[in-house]
Amino acid sequence: MATIKDIAKMAGVSVTTVSRALNGYSDVNPKTRDRIKKVAEQLNYSPNALARSLVMSKSHTIGLLVSELNRSGAKDMFTYEVMCGINDAASDENYDLILFSTNPVKQEQKSYSQLCRERQVEGVIMQGIKTDDPYLEEVIESNIPCVLVDVELEGDNVGYVSTDNVFGAQMAMRHLINLGHENIAMMNGHNQARVSQRRLEGYVKALEEAGLPVYDHYVAEGDYLEPKAETEAVKLLTDQPEITAIFCASDLMALGVLRAAERLGRKIPEELSVVGYDDIVLAQYAHPPLTTVAQDKYQIGYESARLLTAMLQQKTKKRKVILDNQLIVRGSTAPPK
Amino acid sequence: MATIKDIAKMAGVSVTTVSRALNGYSDVNPKTRDRIKKVAEQLNYSPNALARSLVMSKSHTIGLLVSELNRSGAKDMFTYEVMCGINDAASDENYDLILFSTNPVKQEQKSYSQLCRERQVEGVIMQGIKTDDPYLEEVIESNIPCVLVDVELEGDNVGYVSTDNVFGAQMAMRHLINLGHENIAMMNGHNQARVSQRRLEGYVKALEEAGLPVYDHYVAEGDYLEPKAETEAVKLLTDQPEITAIFCASDLMALGVLRAAERLGRKIPEELSVVGYDDIVLAQYAHPPLTTVAQDKYQIGYESARLLTAMLQQKTKKRKVILDNQLIVRGSTAPPK
DNA sequence: TTGTATGCGTTATCAG
DNA sequence: CTGATAACGCATACAA
Numbered sequence: 001m002a003t004i005k006d007i008a009k010m011a012g013v014s015v016t017t018v019s020r021a022l023n024g025y026s027d028v029n030p031k032t033r034d035r036i037k038k039v040a041e042q043l044n045y046s047p048n049a050l051a052r053s054l055v056m057s058k059s060h061t062i063g064l065l066v067s068e069l070n071r072s073g074a075k076d077m078f079t080y081e082v083m084c085g086i087n088d089a090a091s092d093e094n095y096d097l098i099l100f101s102t103n104p105v106k107q108e109q110k111s112y113s114q115l116c117r118e119r120q121v122e123g124v125i126m127q128g129i130k131t132d133d134p135y136l137e138e139v140i141e142s143n144i145p146c147v148l149v150d151v152e153l154e155g156d157n158v159g160y161v162s163t164d165n166v167f168g169a170q171m172a173m174r175h176l177i178n179l180g181h182e183n184i185a186m187m188n189g190h191n192q193a194r195v196s197q198r199r200l201e202g203y204v205k206a207l208e209e210a211g212l213p214v215y216d217h218y219v220a221e222g223d224y225l226e227p228k229a230e231t232e233a234v235k236l237l238t239d240q241p242e243i244t245a246i247f248c249a250s251d252l253m254a255l256g257v258l259r260a261a262e263r264l265g266r267k268i269p270e271e272l273s274v275v276g277y278d279d280i281v282l283a284q285y286a287h288p289p290l291t292t293v294a295q296d297k298y299q300i301g302y303e304s305a306r307l308l309t310a311m312l313q314q315k316t317k318k319r320k321v322i323l324d325n326q327l328i329v330r331g332s333t334a335p336p337k
Numbered sequence: 338m339a340t341i342k343d344i345a346k347m348a349g350v351s352v353t354t355v356s357r358a359l360n361g362y363s364d365v366n367p368k369t370r371d372r373i374k375k376v377a378e379q380l381n382y383s384p385n386a387l388a389r390s391l392v393m394s395k396s397h398t399i400g401l402l403v404s405e406l407n408r409s410g411a412k413d414m415f416t417y418e419v420m421c422g423i424n425d426a427a428s429d430e431n432y433d434l435i436l437f438s439t440n441p442v443k444q445e446q447k448s449y450s451q452l453c454r455e456r457q458v459e460g461v462i463m464q465g466i467k468t469d470d471p472y473l474e475e476v477i478e479s480n481i482p483c484v485l486v487d488v489e490l491e492g493d494n495v496g497y498v499s500t501d502n503v504f505g506a507q508m509a510m511r512h513l514i515n516l517g518h519e520n521i522a523m524m525n526g527h528n529q530a531r532v533s534q535r536r537l538e539g540y541v542k543a544l545e546e547a548g549l550p551v552y553d554h555y556v557a558e559g560d561y562l563e564p565k566a567e568t569e570a571v572k573l574l575t576d577q578p579e580i581t582a583i584f585c586a587s588d589l590m591a592l593g594v595l596r597a598a599e600r601l602g603r604k605i606p607e608e609l610s611v612v613g614y615d616d617i618v619l620a621q622y623a624h625p626p627l628t629t630v631a632q633d634k635y636q637i638g639y640e641s642a643r644l645l646t647a648m649l650q651q652k653t654k655k656r657k658v659i660l661d662n663q664l665i666v667r668g669s670t671a672p673p674k
Numbered sequence: 675t676t677g678t679a680t681g682c683g684t685t686a687t688c689a690g
Numbered sequence: 691c692t693g694a695t696a697a698c699g700c701a702t703a704c705a706a
Contacts, residue, residue, distance in 0.1 A: 003684085015683090016694080017692060019684070019685060023685085032691085050396065057698070059387065080414070117338065352677090353701080356700065390682095393682085393701070680703085682700090686696085
């Protein structure tokens with residue numbers, strides 16, 4: 001592995017000159033620069049980023065902390081698409097990405113912030129973290145610049161990007177209400193997720209603005225799980241048969257509801273309308289295809305990385321980015337009979 | 338950020354002692370070690386991995402090169418699940434993962450091997466690389482230890498992991514043949530992919546062992562694209578209406594074939610049997626659910642990382658890992674009428 | 675058992 | 691325009 005020292009020797013100059021020549025400083029004779037460049041190429045030289053980072057105390061690396069980088073995320077491509085966005089943005093901004101896996105066993109031994117400090121990452125993007133994750137707090141306090149995906153937290157070194165979940169839910173609900181539905185239930189996730197709370201807000205808000213009553217017993221918790229949503233939906237629909245539509249906080253749960261309807265012999269969308277959330281790939285392949293609120297997952301990732309790099313370079317005071325989302329009407333919704 | 342120097346000062350010892358105490362060397366007085374450890378904790382010390390890597394010339398990092406880390410991979414979760422496996426294995430072996438994005442524009446400026454050398458990765462895992470990718474050759478020649486996913490290439494510093502594609506195709510075909518099919522077509526991918534060639538081999542082999550004729554015009558190229566497969570399947574089935582079954586080299590293409598059948602009014606599986614390959618998430622949600630050859634993508638990733646780390650530590654002479662795959666019979670296959 | 679000195683590859687400071 | 695020299699944080703050969 002050739003170093004600047006080798007180049008210096010071969011070109012008959014000092015390492016200082018080599019460094020400056022290669023880094024495009026202006027105070028070096030064009031001739032010597034050319035010579036040095038030629039030698040560098042000849043030696044197939046690559047600068048050692050480690051050494052550079054060490055002396056500059058800038059690693060140009062950002063850490064990616066994904067709490068559930070495992071197969072369970074496979075159905076719902078959220079994680080993957082966000083990662084793609086992050087990757088592209090990081091690449092555009094010339095940052096490298098290092099992947100921290102947070103296998104729970106290891107978390108015991110080594111904390112997030114330790115991991116970050118060891119690897120000298122300049123900042124972190126955290127994804128899939130629940131609001132009650134103890135490690136969230138840790139990173140926040142560690143004063144390492146940090147961008148959260150879908151966790152609403154702001155601070156000097158902390159920002160987040162999310163979509164407008166209240167509005168998203170409202171859109172879904174308005175669609176249902178405009179169709180003529182009056183008895184609309186909600187299949188929510190669990191309460192540790194901020195987004196659940198937001199979507200519930202939207203649900204309530206839409207009902208209120210339409211002058212419709214809000215019933216606690218119309219709201220079930222599906223924990224973002226397909227089977228759980230299925231059993232909950234069966235309960236909901238047998239206990240309150242007057243329900244003609246269900247708004248779900250995720251597509252996966254909507255799939256569960258679809259299944260419940262099938263078990264109960266209620267036809268979709270004629271006898272029950274279902275709206276999902278996320279627009280996962282499966283949504284358009286469901287039968288019938290799912291009406292849903294789409295989030296641009298790729299853009300969420302992209303903006304996260306952009307926000308972080310901007311923060312790192314103190315280019316912005318902004319600490320949050322809220323993206324729009326969009327209602328996609330497919331075949332799972334119709335007017336009530 | 339505390340360094341060993343700070344600790345040394347505060348504990349009243351030399352940096353050497355600190356280094357050895359913290360790294361568990363035996364030749365240090367238990368008392369001083371305790372004292373040092375306490376100080377380290379007090380200072381919230383984390384070793385600087387960069388500096389360590391520099392001096393040890395071991396980065397304990399492996400590079401992940403994914404040729405198409407983008408949204409197009411979203412339907413087929415292959416990339417994601419493989420990554421999960423890689424991540425877990427790397428974590429188990431205490432290696433960090435750095436993500437190289439290979440946006441084609443940047444490839445011009447900086448080659449793979451340059452990227453690797455800059456970041457001082459000890460080895461690389463490459464995924465989604467086509468056999469004719471010029472950069473493949475580059476990495477091979479660069480003598481950086483490398484593990485390829487689904488590209489059959491072996492060498493001193495090069496290994497690969499793949500599944501037994503010939504056998505997988507054979508299983509699919511035998512299933513069809515046992516069902517009584519005699520006119521079986523194949524929807525293949527493109528020929529730059531080694532796996533396509535292998536699966537074709539299996540297709541031919543199975544026909545031959547059953548004493549069935551092999552027709553060139555029974556094989557179409559769907560390029561692993563759903564719409565392309567659809568149009569190709571329409572052609573196939575209108576030109577040769579005697580075909581009663583199609584074996585597809587990917588589930589995505591099988592989905593396209595399903596669509597083609599629908600357009601042609603041929604019922605699945607009564608009037609046409611379809612077998613896919615991969616067992617992507619969508620497969621079980623298709624109508625009817627797809628019979629397919631499943632690969633354990635997670636394990637592919639896991640084994641890749643294991644192989645690489647073993648190579649890095651010269652723990653093995655093995656350079657390839659072939660995983661089994663498994664036929665999953667669902668609703669898209671039946672005996673011919 | 676502990677400390678001194680040196681080097682890893684790079685950039686930065688400052689003097690020539 | 692160029693070159694010594696120091697420094698980044700750490701590990702290690704060698705000396706004490």
